[in-house]
Amino acid sequence: MRKKxxxxxxxxxxxxxxxxxxxxxxxxxxxxxxxxNIKAIxxxxxxxxxxxxxxxxxxxxTGIKVNYEIxxxxxxRERQVLDFTGGGEIDVVLTDVVWIGEFAGNGWLEPVKTFTxxxxxxDPKLNLKGFFxxxxxxxGTWGDEVYGLPFDNYSGLLYYNKCTxxxxxxxxxxxxxxxxxxxxxxxxxxxxxxxxxxxxxxRRGETQSADSFMRVLWPFGGSLLDDKFKSNLNSAQSQxxxxxxxxxxxYMPPGIVDYDHAEAVNALAQGxxxxxxxxxxxxxTLSDPSKSKITDCLAVAxxxxxxxxxxxxxxxxSLGVNAQSSxxxxxxxxxxxxWVTSEEMAKPYIEAGGVSxxxxxxxxxxxxxxxxxxxxxxxxxxxxxxxxxxxxxxxPELSEVVAEWGTRMMLGNVSIEQGAQSIGARMEEILGQAGxxxxxxxxxx
Amino acid sequence: xxxxxxxxxxxxPAVFPTMWNNKRAAFAFLAxxxxxxxxxxxxxxxxxxxxxxxxxxxxxxxxxxxxxGLDNYLTVLYDPSFWGALGRTFMFLxxxxxxQIALGLIIALLLHKPGLSGFKLLARLSLVIPLATAPAVAGxxxxxxxxRDFGVANAVLAFVGAGPVEWLGDTTNAFxxxxxxxxxxxxxxxxxxxxxxxxxxPTEIEEAARxxxxxxxxxxxxVQMPFLLPSxxxxxxxxxxxxxKMFDTVFTMTRGGPGAATxxxxxxxxxxxxxxxxxxxxxxQAIMLLILTIVLARLYVKYVYREV
Numbered sequence: 001m002r003k004k005x006x007x008x009x010x011x012x013x014x015x016x017x018x019x020x021x022x023x024x025x026x027x028x029x030x031x032x033x034x035x036x037n038i039k040a041i042x043x044x045x046x047x048x049x050x051x052x053x054x055x056x057x058x059x060x061x062t063g064i065k066v067n068y069e070i071x072x073x074x075x076x077r078e079r080q081v082l083d084f085t086g087g088g089e090i091d092v093v094l095t096d097v098v099w100i101g102e103f104a105g106n107g108w109l110e111p112v113k114t115f116t117x118x119x120x121x122x123d124p125k126l127n128l129k130g131f132f133x134x135x136x137x138x139x140g141t142w143g144d145e146v147y148g149l150p151f152d153n154y155s156g157l158l159y160y161n162k163c164t165x166x167x168x169x170x171x172x173x174x175x176x177x178x179x180x181x182x183x184x185x186x187x188x189x190x191x192x193x194x195x196x197x198x199x200x201x202x203r204r205g206e207t208q209s210a211d212s213f214m215r216v217l218w219p220f221g222g223s224l225l226d227d228k229f230k231s232n233l234n235s236a237q238s239q240x241x242x243x244x245x246x247x248x249x250x251y252m253p254p255g256i257v258d259y260d261h262a263e264a265v266n267a268l269a270q271g272x273x274x275x276x277x278x279x280x281x282x283x284x285t286l287s288d289p290s291k292s293k294i295t296d297c298l299a300v301a302x303x304x305x306x307x308x309x310x311x312x313x314x315x316x317x318s319l320g321v322n323a324q325s326s327x328x329x330x331x332x333x334x335x336x337x338x339w340v341t342s343e344e345m346a347k348p349y350i351e352a353g354g355v356s357x358x359x360x361x362x363x364x365x366x367x368x369x370x371x372x373x374x375x376x377x378x379x380x381x382x383x384x385x386x387x388x389x390x391x392x393x394x395x396p397e398l399s400e401v402v403a404e405w406g407t408r409m410m411l412g413n414v415s416i417e418q419g420a421q422s423i424g425a426r427m428e429e430i431l432g433q434a435g436x437x438x439x440x441x442x443x444x445x
Numbered sequence: 446x447x448x449x450x451x452x453x454x455x456x457x458p459a460v461f462p463t464m465w466n467n468k469r470a471a472f473a474f475l476a477x478x479x480x481x482x483x484x485x486x487x488x489x490x491x492x493x494x495x496x497x498x499x500x501x502x503x504x505x506x507x508x509x510x511x512x513x514g515l516d517n518y519l520t521v522l523y524d525p526s527f528w529g530a531l532g533r534t535f536m537f538l539x540x541x542x543x544x545q546i547a548l549g550l551i552i553a554l555l556l557h558k559p560g561l562s563g564f565k566l567l568a569r570l571s572l573v574i575p576l577a578t579a580p581a582v583a584g585x586x587x588x589x590x591x592x593r594d595f596g597v598a599n600a601v602l603a604f605v606g607a608g609p610v611e612w613l614g615d616t617t618n619a620f621x622x623x624x625x626x627x628x629x630x631x632x633x634x635x636x637x638x639x640x641x642x643x644x645x646x647p648t649e650i651e652e653a654a655r656x657x658x659x660x661x662x663x664x665x666x667x668v669q670m671p672f673l674l675p676s677x678x679x680x681x682x683x684x685x686x687x688x689x690k691m692f693d694t695v696f697t698m699t700r701g702g703p704g705a706a707t708x709x710x711x712x713x714x715x716x717x718x719x720x721x722x723x724x725x726x727x728x729x730q731a732i733m734l735l736i737l738t739i740v741l742a743r744l745y746v747k748y749v750y751r752e753v
Binding site for chain 1: 503504505506507526593594611612613614615616619699700701702703704705708716719720721722
């Protein structure tokens with residue numbers, strides 16, 4: 001009798017769960033918000049173009065109109081901070097991995113829990129655990145609270161011209177940074193014909209601090225800060241990484257300190273350099289015959305490993321909801337974010353040129369076959385460093401210091417040691433003023 | 446009758462009502478301009494002045510914003526990066542403005558010569574094109590012109606057997622490239638202002654001078670130059686103010702780099718104000734820059750300006 005009772009309860013429970021799961025549809029959830037206009041901030045990058053391609057489907061299903069403004073990356077934080085402080089119009093917030101501490105810490109982002117606790121808004125198939133843990137933790141989480149869902153996801157990858165490598169006698173890419181500089185680079189550099197082995201985008205700005213400076217710290221066992229948030233730049237490991245970058249410059253195109261992403265990608269696409277380390281998002285550019293001359297020779301691998309192992313660059317953006325938006329706009333924004341980052345939309349998003357943060361889609365044999373960047377990217381995300389760049393609110397200020405002195409180092413205006421000392425002193429001054437050393441702020445990065 | 450004037454005697458002019466009407470008319474004409482100026486000029490300046498005495502970071506909305514006296518000004522005074530940027534800006538000023546005035550004068554004198562009126566009209570119109578270009582666009586064009594691999598600058602150098610030059614990746618060359626773009630954009634302005642100054646020279650004096658001497662230089666130096674001094678003063682004041690607040694071209698072209706090679710003072714203030722969001726220190730920097738501009742303008746008027 002008792003067995004039957006438990007069986008009935010279990011059956012009823014399962015039935016109710018499945019009914020509620022079946023009951024939730026995007027169309028019905030969006031019904032109260034039909035005609036709502038929401039505003040999102042997008043960048044001029046492939047992941048956003050992909051989302052724009054998919055937008056009509058969402059708008060047709062929900063009747064919610066998603067307006068978007070495309071801003072240059074360098075202005076996107078300024079645009080949003082001014083909007084937050086001035087009481088503006090943005091509903092869907094774009095959060096770079098290095099802004100999550102600032103945006104969430106200031107209360108500008110609505111915690112995801114607000115929506116996941118609301119059965120009318122939460123898709124039962126949301127499955128937060130279906131995101132790569134490193135992405136959800138880095139871009140979306142601050143202090144154990146989730147504020148955004150990974151949307152435009154990057155890992156640093158080694159893109160190379162396999163034809164050029166083969167002509168130089170290499171049938172595989174370099175596995176380590178040491179190999180890249182000492183074995184591959186001499187054979188791939190022909191300065192007379194303006195052909196270079198490698199290009200590292202190093203233009204002043206976040207490109208210098210994130211793509212160039214930080215990229216050479218981690219693989220060599222170095223880091224920006226130690227456990228007590230003091231500068232670690234003059235440690236033997238950090239110095240080794242920075243010195244390595246300086247030595248590698250002789251195999252890079254002249255004027256590399258003025259190379260941004262576009263120039264580095266273009267240098268490989270035009271066949272002027274043999275290898276670059278760039279974000280996964282640029283695969284669609286490099287494999288597009290209208291933008292690249294090397295589509296047949298393009299190959300992708302993980303970034304080379306250093307003495308500390310594989311420590312590739314990590315970057316990307318989450319989408320979150322502005323805490324100051326009206327309730328209706330918050331709900332409509334959440335429905336959009338939940339939909340565009342869903343497991344269901346992961347494949348269409350990739351096919352439209354985006355890079356999804358969902359694990360499941362990359363197990364698809366068809367996706368693996370069509371997109372050669374998938375395997376190295378998944379390997380990178382499985383072994384990456386979540387705090388590749390500190391995510392606290394002071395990072396933009398530190399980034400300015402690193403960008404200025406990092407380029408000065410590369411130009412030879414200051415020595416590696418002097419540059420590291422200057423950055424360290426300025427950095428500690430900023431962090432001291434912020435309250436990290438007197439215990440008024442937790443050491444969270 | 447109520448006015449008290451007798452028939453046959455001429456009516457006294459109604460002084461007060463006329464003055465009142467005139468004042469009302471003047472007020473009506475001036476009010477919109479004054480209101481607009483107050484809204485977009487005076488209010489932000491006063492707001493910046495108040496902010497310059499407060500600790501105020503936009504990105505830290507939970508922090509208090511107390512008045513801290515002159516602390517922000519002291520921070521600026523002891524900031525080597527600010528002085529570095531200011532020094533670079535003056536270097537830029539003394540590099541580009543004399544060249545712009547010299548080239549502008551040559552163009553103005555050519556356009557002032559009699560004859561070829563159709564050609565000169567075309568030349569005058571084409572001078573407006575660089576002026577009409579948005580500075581941010583000029584910076585983007587500069588980025589293409591000085592591209593090492595496919596830029597026009599290196600193509601021209603290759604044509605004469607020189608180069609290629611690393612323009613934007615080298616500290617000195619990047620400074621030169623930004624200066625060249627500024628010279629391209631603002632020389633026409635100098636030419637047009639100087640041309641307007643040349644039209645002030647009475648033709649009879651110019652003709653008399655031509656009968657006295659055949660030296661072109663002497664006519665420029667002793668006849669035309671005195672009439673040009675007010676124009677030169679205007680150019681100096683406006684170009685100084687422009688260069689002290691020059692941001693768009695540099696930001697789009699080099700972003701202040703490489704290193705800090707092209708970080709002019711406005712680029713630095715933008716970094717402090719809109720990357721670090723320290724409105725207090727950025728406002729103090731901006732106010733100091735405003736004072737500097739006013740002082741320089743007074744010096745130009747005192748030492749350069751002469752009434753003819």
